[in-house]
Amino acid sequence: MTPARVAGWVLAAVAAVVVVVLLVPVGGGLYGVAQLVSFRAVLGAGALAVALLLAAVPWARRPMLPLVVVLAVGAVGQAGVLAWRSVPLPGTGATTAAATRSASGELVVLSFNTLDVVRAPVLADLVDAQDADVVVLPETSAGTAHDVAALLADRGRPMQVLTAPGDVPTIAGTALLVSPDVGRYADADPLPTRLGSLRAEPVDDGPVLVAAHPLAPIQRSAMRTWREETALVARTCAQTPGAIVAGDLNATLDHPGLRSLGPCVDAARAAGMGAHGTWPASAPTLLAAPIDHVLVDGRRWRVTSFDVLPPTGGSDHRPVVARLVAR
16 A cells, blocks of 8 residues: 555544544534534535545545545535434424414514624614514623613513623623513523523513523633533523523534523524524524524424524624414
8 A cells, every 4th residue: 555545544534533523523512623513514515625626636536535535424414414403393383474473472582692783773673673572682781772672662662671791891791671562570580601691580471581691612711611601501491491591602502501402492493494503694694603592492382483684783693583482
């Protein structure tokens, strides 16, 4: 066997390990892997591009054939996961907004990390356009949230405002706006996340609402906190009957925190929109990371639709909206 073919087999073996890790993913909670697996379409496209490039180079085609095969399998595997997440789960009624609006007990949940740069009139128009009943706004100041509520009240859409400050001075906290049609809520209890999260208990028979924003895994030193906070958010949903949890969860379904949801379901996955991402907003949704979520107790709520909306107001996240009906 020539040195070139030996090198090809060695590279193929190394690539196979990487492909398995990123496909399963085995180390989805580890620094480096956690960031990469957030972008399955990019990984798949990259693997396919390298495979085609090697196959097109005459002197590399034969010795690198094992590597080409491994990369092609990796690309197909990533595409397969995305295709699977594009199939609605059983029991999901994928209908138009007009049809679901007439359904009894429909509730519209809008979540949008505004980066605290989206102006109140833009947010009010967005809430109006989506006819939202519950609005979760990570990285949004309390002042902006109250301004949005005031604008909506002038349009005949009163909203209760609940807020949770974060522990990072440079990042605004999280706001929750709730229509009185959903219920009345006491002062919210904070969830222990550094960026500000809250749990709102109903005074009457409304659902428990959680507006969440766990820490992002942007540094090696943040990984433990990220894993703990995302797991806390998922556990809160799983252990709270009838819960609705929304926000920038800084995690995808491939990360440890969101793998065990118990009776809760991810609205995007349920509606067959699990392949569409929200960050960065400048990227096409199929190339973006799906880190903004709506989680619901699947025993209480049926997801009728989920949409990733266009970039709005200069934020680096796209808004998402889920439509639910009570079972």
